[in-house]
Ligand SMILES: Nc1ncnc2c1ncn2[C@@H]1O[C@H](COP(=O)(O)OP(=O)(O)O)[C@@H](O)[C@H]1O
């Protein structure tokens with residue numbers, strides 16, 4: 001019976017967390033947060049999984065819909081027997097001025113009857129650290145990083161308390177900061193600081209974290225909390241019920257298609273790198289609006305005739321490609337249609353770049369659950385998706401994750 005239930009606000013975030021949970025000793029399954037999730041989770045997964053991660057596509061939904069979807073996911077996880085919960089959001093705290101991190105966290109806390117939780121997006125291995133409540137991406141404060149220009153969730157501040165305050169009841173009075181010198185002193189010092197914050201009325205504890213060890217300290221300090229929230233790296237501090245290893249499989253033969261809807265800087269570099277040796281198609285919103293079916297058909301035909309080098313279908317290879325963010329949905333729609341047609345044509349492995357994009361693709365493919373393979377880069381792994389008509393191998397890559405050569409190396413990585 002699953003003991004840990006997680007709600008992730010996007011699909012790449014879900015696989016990112018599942019990788020860490022698997023390493024921490026939880027047999028972990030990712031399920032897609034669709035209406036038929038009950039059916040998916042009520043059978044074999046109940047026996048198979050110690051942790052279930054529900055992958056939503058709620059990061060950019062209207063607040064009330066995101067809350068509703070998250071509460072439905074929570075209910076189903078509780079019915080699975082989960083007793084401890086994790087709300088997973090992006091390590092760059094991707095949200096809008098009104099949500100959805102704050103409202104979802106608060107709604108889950110209320111549903112569980114919890115009066116306090118931790119806010120911990122840091123992911124040091126991928127350069128996301130928190131100091132004095134400010135989130136850094138590499139050397140830059142969040143609002144000076146490329147996240148400032150994200151097409152869907154541009155981040156215009158780096159202060160986590162300031163970002164969170166308008167998203168929760170009680171505003172800044174409900175938020176406390178545990179600064180790094182306290183974290184550095186160890187779990188007991190953090191426990192005392194959290195106790196003082198709680199006595200002072202705080203419900204959300206933002207904690208600094210510069211290293212994985214800081215996150216382990218934090219996880220140990222908040223061990224009694226039934227709800228944790230954060231990026232994936234906080235989960236390193238959890239202790240699962242068994243020694244587990246990630247599954248391993250051979251990738252099926254066939255075209256090496258990358259579907260890249262991410263506009264993130266790391267993805268742009270990966271697209272350009274892959275195009276140096278492979279082939280590709282620049283998917284332009286204007287072409288799709290002019291002739292959606294014809295554009296999709298041309299891409300399918302080129303992808304199916306590609307060889308042993310990656311064929312990259314991409315929306316953005318340089319910052320200037322994003323002219324109008326209103327184009328986002330037609331691009332997602334096209335990449336999902338391409339994925340479906342490729343799968344119907346027998347393609348059994350796809351690399352998808354971008355969280356929203358992955359959500360759109362995997363929903364269209366009708367994948368019910370994902371099993372995790374080994375980590376290829378921090379937060380990135382091949383997965384195996386269960387699908388009527390035959391399983392499909394999917395690498396779902398967060399926008400800013402992965403080395404520059406990932407689109408080439410992924411296919412070579414020993415699984
Ligand atoms: N050139 C572009 N013009 C408009 N929207 C774009 C362009 N390139 C990507 N997008 C959109 O930006 C969004 C990127 O989000 P996502 O897939 O989550 O990537 P990431 O993981 O990098 O954030 C998607 O909705 C995608 O369709």
Ligand SMILES: O=C(O)[C@@H](O)C(=O)COP(=O)(O)O
Nearest residue numbers: 012013016090091355398399
């Ligand atoms: O925490 C992270 O950074 C990732 O797990 C994640 O959620 C990234 O989201 P996208 O960049 O939108 O893929």
